[in-house]
Amino acid sequence: MSRASRRQYHARLRSALDNRFLGQTLARFQNRYAQARQAAMQGVDFEALSREVVEVKDAALPRLEELYGQFKAAAQAAGAKVHLAADAEQARQIIADIAARAGVKSIVKSKSMTSEEIHLNAYLESQGLEVVETDLGEWIIQLRNEAPSHMVAPAIHLSCSEVAELFCGVTGQEQDPEDIASLVEVARQQLRRKMLSADMGISGANFAIAETGTLATVTNEGNARLVTTLPRVHVALLGLDKLVGDLDSALKILRILPRSAAGQLISSYVTWVTGAVECAAAPSGAKELHIVFLDNGRLALSQDPVFAEALRCVRCGSCANVCPIWGKVGGHTYGHVYIGAIGLVLTYFYHGVEAARELAKNCLNCQACKVNCPSGIDLPRLIKGVAGRLNQQEGAPLKNQLMRQVLTNRRLFHFLLRRAYLAQKPLAHGERLIRHLPSFFTGEHGFRSLPVVAASPLRDRWPSIAPPLAEPKLKVAFFGGCLNDFVYPEQGEALLELVRGKDIQLDFAAEQTCCGLPAAMASEEETAREVARQNIAALDAENHDHVLTLCASCASHLKHAYPRLLADDPAWRLRAEALAAKVIDCASFLQDVVGLAALPEGGPKAAYHAPCHLCRGLDVHRAPRHLLAEAGLEYLSYEDEEVCCGFGGSFSLDFPELSAAILARKLDQVEATGAEMLVTDCPGCVLQLEGGLDQRGSSIKVRHLAQALAEAQRRAKD
Amino acid sequence: MDDLIALFTQQARAVSATVEPVADLAAAFDYAARLTTGQGGCLAAPGWGEGETESLAEACAGAGVELVTSGLRQEVGRFTVGLTRAQYGVAETGTLVLDSADEQVRLASMLSEAHVAVLPLAKVRQDMFALEEELAAILSASPGYMAFITGPSRTADIEMVLTLGAHGPRQLHVLLLEDAS
């Protein structure tokens, strides 16, 4: 069963990747969004505003039932009728009943993700009702019989000419395939007529204010105002998670929502409706207003210790806008109804295992969504959490079982790594990269060459290259990490070259093992905890000034994941925190602790790739670029410097087609800079970038930051 | 005060609103009447006081413009300009706050091609939070309908290209009223 669904999912990914127009549209969208967002965030403290949203939401979520009661009382006092639907079916039924009782024939809708969630249109149509979406993007996809591909911009996967063709059919008239303004005009005229004659309007809502029983809707087109004003009956459908206590809470969310959604300071219209307002079209002279709240798992979710924070989502869509995967395939393959990172989480809770199974694995853990989420949701962690639950329910894949056995047993693990050297030897033909993979690995996986495991790992070389110092001024615990230790020992050697003569002692504890990130990525939390304890014991942070690693992913995992993984373990929690406090990345260490002498200009032209776990995981941006420039390299920048390279550890094995596509976008930009060297500070990124450039036959050399700097020093000495 | 108005003006213009100072209501009415002349000749102006409606009617007569003040559902498609009075302005975002509990006000401000809103200078505040009490007062009217309006209606749903005039007015004119007496 699961193999068939995997095959199908990969086929859909493939066809999305093969759609050239889609790729271009999404790339353009992501670029424009990034610029607009940056401009809209100018002069505001995103973190502070986001913290306020978190506070507001975290105050509301544990007491949704109470807020619902309060809202209901206030709204009913203002003449509304308030309903609570336990699930999608009930919600559809409630709305169909309202329509039947009120003798409704035609319905106009403004945008509501909640109505998408319950597949409302299809049901109402099956009841013989005419349903017309009035948000331009929603109308377009309704006419095409498609689902939205984005929560804010539902038709963003379509070109102007496709829309023109569609509107030709609607109007029976030729449409200029390049004239967007005239297409908007067609929609304005067609939909104005529908709105004026409809019996019922259905809207969503962005907030429900418990204190006053008010619904607020945020739109740009103005259709929500017309849909809530013109027809005699108004049904608002919204999730219980939209409840907030008071106006102040709503304003706090409103301050960041449009900035985050579209790079706007505020949307054109924010509409606040309290109760059954005047309506000349209604027989009573007052609107018939029904407010339908949908539970569909929300109340249970709001009590979940891990996943409750998913309900903080304010549906800004930003987690799709910044996601490298969404940017390649769009929302039809990267989401179910809810799209992007939050879609990967909510699908499991709202639409079940079948819909969620393949989606939940499809995440690079690049953290881009997390740092951009105005609601402070740790999306990649929740995505891994969903994948973990799916493993529990359906049985973990074989690789997880192997991982449990191998990773927790350091001797066995390292024995296997050493054996890998012998196994790879015949494939490498004496080179450092394997260009042609054995046949069971070809096809999708051939986009990058793979490095060979080194003949002797860094740990074996250490005693001879880093002998103990008599009276060091600093003692640093060095954490190798698997790639650095067993595949790229030369990176560690370069580091030692840079600290030589600085009175800094670097200790390599032999008992250290894999940091455990691969286990966490595979949702094997228990394994991740076990290796965390082993490493904490081995590294002995209490007796060192710093814990240094050349791998940004390891650094971020040691620093952020260890304290979280061991939070409930009284014996280890404090040690995990002590270690976390001392973790330092290569660039910060070289710049702030070691201090390197500036070198004359004239070094190679170098582009830089910022590892996800360095720039977002550790918030380090300036140090590596500064070090390169100080060492005399000519630093050349490009747009996507801080976008993921597509590696993501085992992600690149599970989704080679996506990994390749994301890598290609990066390498195209790097090549366009004219750089001779590509520098980064994570061995995982080195593997991906070097392998990809090698397959392209490129002459650009890939270097770890430590290597680039050591080479610069050598060059300066010559 | 001047800074607030400057900020409001800048922000409203940044989202394609037209912002003009007017000395008094008479000037505002003239502006609306003149604008309507060029836009089909029928002005919807509900929700004004008796005396105000009278002087507006004069301005309209002078400009050869028809004035409608109620029953706007029957006039849809005839009136092209809607004239309303905004309660507050928010400088930070260039936003108007319009109490729209009166259905006629909603129709005039939504179904017109151009929406002209008169905003007394003294009612402009720095941000939403500086207006919180006033907004709460409007919200506490039950039933009620309050609108924040920032620039004309817009969409970017096709290829992310910004286009004005999706479903609401294609133009928004904010008349900053110096003498609100």
Ligand code: SF4
């Ligand atoms: S999860 Fe965060 S970024 Fe994604 S839509 Fe929700 S609020 Fe926006």
Ligand code: SF4
């Ligand atoms: S972590 Fe990266 S790949 Fe995963 S959902 Fe977030 S942005 Fe997308």
